[in-house]
Amino acid sequence: MADAPQSEPTAAAADDHPAPPTAGKRKKLFLILAIVVMVIGVLWAAWYFITQSGRVSTDNAYVGADSAQVTSLVSGAVTQVRVGGTQMVKKGDILVVIDGADARIDLATAEAALKQAQQKFGQTAAQAGSARAKVMSRGAEIAQARARLTDANATVARTRIDLDRRQRLVGSGAASAEELSNARAAYDSAVAARGLAQAGVTAAIATQNAAGEDAVASEALVRGTTVDTAPDVATARARLDKARLDYARTVIRAPVDGVVTNRQVQIGQRIAAGAPIMTIVPIANAYVDANFKESQLRHVKIGQPVELTSDFYGDDVVFHGRVTGFAGGTGAAFSLIPAQNATGNWVKVVQRLPVRVTLDPRELRAHPLRVGLTMDAVIDTRGK
Structure with a gap:
């Protein structure tokens, strides 16, 4: 009669600690996990091949424009300065008036x-x-x-x-x-x-x-x-x-549409012929010079599409452009002190070549850029 009560705790302990899964169940779980990983890998490879294969990118890109240097073609005293820095002007607008008595x-x-x-x-x-x-x-x-x-x-x-x-x-x-x-x-x-x-x-x-x-x-x-x-x-x-002609040149007008910058003239100042007085940046005709590594340019051709983003507007604004040309040399070749590799102490350094990208004028009008801004550029070498 004393041994009968001891059998009940043993059965309860068996209910509190279930038996571990069998080896077959564990193998099945690993197989499912492997299949999921393979599917994810295949999907990622397909996505990369479809969307990213053949695309080269760089964040070493800068906005540029063929700025117009405004100079005085006659000498004289300045009587009027009608524009200020950062002001938008149209071609033909009066910028500066020089005393025309002489x-x-x-x-x-x-x-x-x-x-x-x-x-x-x-x-x-x-x-x-x-x-x-x-x-x-x-x-x-x-x-x-x-x-x-x-x-x-x-x-x-x-x-x-x-x-x-x-x-x-x-x-x-x-x-x-x-x-x-x-x-x-x-x-x-x-x-x-x-x-x-x-x-x-x-x-x-x-x-x-x-x-x-x-x-x-x-x-x-x-x-x-x-x-x-x-x-x-x-x-x-x-x-x-x-x-x-000299009399007409006493009134200096804007040669292009753009933004006035680097104004260097004041009322009463006497300026000489040929002296620069300001710069006008035609932001509507801005372009981008993207510096790609030479190893990235194997399949880059003129006319290929380019997508660009700028920190100025963020990733939500994407600019579209086309490759329109390649520079005649690398940045190092035209630097103030070009690299001298004939000394024998030469270590190969991958060079970068500027690639000119022309932007869509409609996008530039909607989101104007400024010269010198950095851009992220991606060229789709499969596009034409």
Whole structure:
């Protein structure tokens, strides 16, 4: 009877501590776990092959833009500065106004010089016409001189005949010595008058030749030209155009759309021609230079799509672009002190080559970037 109660605690202890699982159940659990791991691995491999295979990325990328350096093309004192740093401007907006008093004086002087050149051309053309008229008048004078010479020759011939007749009559006593003397004097006078007439013809011809040379010289100044094409007039007009251009340049306008930065000009400051006064960054035309390792560029081609993100907007804003070019050399090749690898103490360092990425203009208008911002760039080398 004393041994019967001891059997009850043994049965209760058996209920509190169940028997461990069998080896078959443990093996089944490990098999299920292995299958799950394999499925996850296959799914990850498929996802990577579909979405990530052929993609190269870098976080060494920076926003750039072909900034416009605004310089003054004329010297003078600044009277107005109409923009400030960080201000958006449109192409053609007035940025700076320079005192134009000197430019206005130069413009008025150039206008007067043009009118003077035109007037001088008119005088030269008139002189050419006058010279031609003089040549024609000298021809009439030559005709008159030759007529006088003809008359003088006739007079010489008449007085010669009269002198010969008197000489014959003196021998017969029909004419007196006084008549002979008068006839000889008339003949000598006629001969002298003929000499003067001949000299008059020669002088008239010489005068006509001189007038002809003057006419040729005057016509040479205007031959083949008009008041618009004459050299002096053209030179004066060019000076007037330059004066107008200099006057127009006293108002400095924005060459492109963009943001004003690095403004270096103040009202009252006297600036010299060629001095930089500010920079305009055309953020609407920003691009990205992504520095990829040379080992990443094996399959990168121009035209391939690029996805980019910036810390400026976060991962929620994704920019899309295209590869448009490769730099002509690595960053180290164009550094201030290029690496010298010919010393023998050479250790290979993977180089980076800048890749130019052009961004979508619509995305840039929606989310403007600034020059110098860092970007994360991913190129899909399978895309075209």
